Amino acid sequence: MPSAPTMIDPVWAWQPFSPTANEPWDRTLVAHLFRRAAFGATPSQLEAAVAEAPEAVVDRLLQTAEESSSFRDESDALAATLLSTGEPRQLAAWWAYVMLNTPHPLLERMTLFWHGHFAVSAAKVTDAALLLEQNRTFRRAALGEFRPLVHTVARDPAMLLYLDSATNRKARPNENFARELMELFCLGEGHYSEKDVQELARCFTGWEIKQGKFRFNRFQHDGGEKTLLGRSGVFPDGEAIDWILDQPQAAVFIVGKLYREFVCDEPAPDPQLLQPLADEFRKNDMQIAPVVRRVLTSRLFYSAHSRARKVRSPVDAAIGLLRTFEGTANTHRLAADLQQNGQGLFFPPNVKGWEGGRAWINSATILGRANMAARLVGDEKMRFGGGTLGEYFARHGAVAPDQVVDLAATLLLASPLPAKRRDGLIDVSRNSKDPARRAADVLRALATLPEFQLC
């Protein structure tokens, strides 16, 4: 069970991490950063980053905020082909492909973060084109400003259809979107009243979708005075959204979610620990990149409070495993595997998104992850850095059983591999003389261990 919150000094926590003789900037810390921010590091990325300063590495990950055009062209072309079928499951395969191949993994991670935050499921919204458009919105804003993102989402056709706002009429307002806007998107439960929900729903009456596009229908809009979060007014256009975001709680709520995304699953942070981040977020017009940068360069992030304190998501497990060894994959199969393991892309479980942490893990997903890893590394048609898995390991100096195990553990594991498990894995690697088979066996077994589920 989650342990009691530990008091962490907020001043210490958010100071920049600077390496010392006791806490060197080594492969362990670099691998930690890349696992959290970039779906893992390849052996070459690891070596290159160790030679740089931590902040330079983080800045380079963040620089990718503007997606490079050549990869975008490639991914757009692919999306267009898949969209012709209109099938949302094709989109999931497309996104898995993008995650696997993007030169901007942090941008993609944040896109996934917003998908989980502003969750819309293809189980209800079946128009793949609308879902793709929403996905592009998240990618464009992923490391940008939060306020315009909320305004865009409030007019986003997929969202309005998902939360029934598209049929929100003056005579009988539909509260669904209004409630979730405050509960799940901006403030958190308990920071508004039932009356606020009803009043906010009135503000969004007449916000409709016509032929896949947002349209304001003034005949269905309630233009009367409302009282929302202690202020009275008409709240035309999106003014209600601005008023919600002006609440100090909004910044606390969002940085709290970013904290959980990047720092640790548990325990929940003390409010005092979040306050400096929330202040900075407000001061910077709710820009996301500076907060992410602050977190990823902080002392807290490289400390024992953060390392190995998260449960790998299915995406982190699968994409991480593949990207670390530059692997290719059948992304249709991969998307189905992610769904099976509780993280169907475009199919979040409900409007709250994925709960994450311990909730990823149960008997079915433990077995499912083992089966997924076996498929990812066991498919002989797939290439790792252009060759077989055996060739890939050999190129990085790992040929003997213990070398194979140690390289895999260094790159993949957030916590030390117990000696007994290391011996067991070396035994597994002796099953086969074929180098590709041997490496695949080790990775498959490794990905089944409880230690692997930590990130």
Add this chain to the structure above:
Amino acid sequence: MTSSRRRFLKQLASGSAVMSLGARVPAFLTMAAAAEVTPQSDAILVVVQLTGGNDGLNTVIPYRDDEYYKARPKLAMPAEDVARINDQFGFHPAARGLADLLQAGKLAVVQGVGYPQPNRSHFESMDVWHTCRRKGGPRTTGWLGRFLDDMSPTPGRDAPAIHVGSEKQPLALAADAVRVPSLASPEEFRLESNDRQLGNLIDEVGFHEAPHADALLEYLTSSTTSAFSASKRITEALGSDDSPVKYPETELAARLKTIAQLIDAGLSTRIYYVELDGFDTHSQQAAAHAALLRQYAGAMSAFMEDVAHRGHGDRVLTASFSEFGRRVAENASAGTDHGAAAPVFLCGAHVRPGLTGEHPSLVDLDDGDLKHHTDFRQVYATLLERWLQAASSPILGGRFEPVDVLSA
């Protein structure tokens, strides 16, 4: 285990080798055989969670009440269409399976269930139902999880509870000491590479390593070990299926059928948990709600028939709830928004069939919502004390008077 427990016990009873076998029967089988003669200790509870907020008012319909027709101009069910319970109330016509269960004396409806100061957030209200605790305090265990902790199951025996589904595990089952397996379907619940070495690698450290200092890693380690052992056991237990009962082809029916098979296979599991999602009908409710009720009622009646046919009718009780009901007045989207009090359904051979408690008034409302008169923890107290034979107060965090809804 290659045959079901029932068949195995039959073999034991008829075979002349019973006495000589005794010593060589694996421990779990002898324990299962012992459980057979003390029926009260092997009562099984199946919880069916109707996720999203079921519209209780359009499930158990007050078809004589003018207020109902005023509040629901588009969604009200005409009086002639309801499946009548009595001269005032009837089931939604899509829930005919419930009417059949009632006729067979196997369904009790507890009306007006809720809790004070209802919360209308799905997640918050579901957490309240799962943990019996309001926001603010620690909520790491659920009411069923605390029951599991209290019964302190023997390590190495069957899982004391099983969640059948691919959604995340309900908080109701979260326990301090017990890990509950989730099982999406029997086919998916096994390792594809039949790798004994892998099992050994997990067992090795699971058994021999000292407990980890790290809570998260400890959780992952115990989850992994229990997943591997549950997989082995369940794959063996589900070897055969010989029931002639036909289930509808729906997801809920498939899951309940898996539960019937597991029960019949002789697992000592006491609690099963399934979920049917989709009840959040804010918009165009009529067709969606009818389909959900049809799925629910159809699956329930097939399941009750199947467990009775397999000879377990006396020891299986199902309880179905939703995190809240819906607002009395429909909204502009021909749907309903989040509400409060709603009915709970209990099915089994030992219920007092019919309606228990008054239908909440449609005019004396709490901010547009039905008022509850029975606390959900009273229903839980009934299930814990009178069905699972457990002390309810420590689990529920206080004394709640059971509802008179079970018969001897």
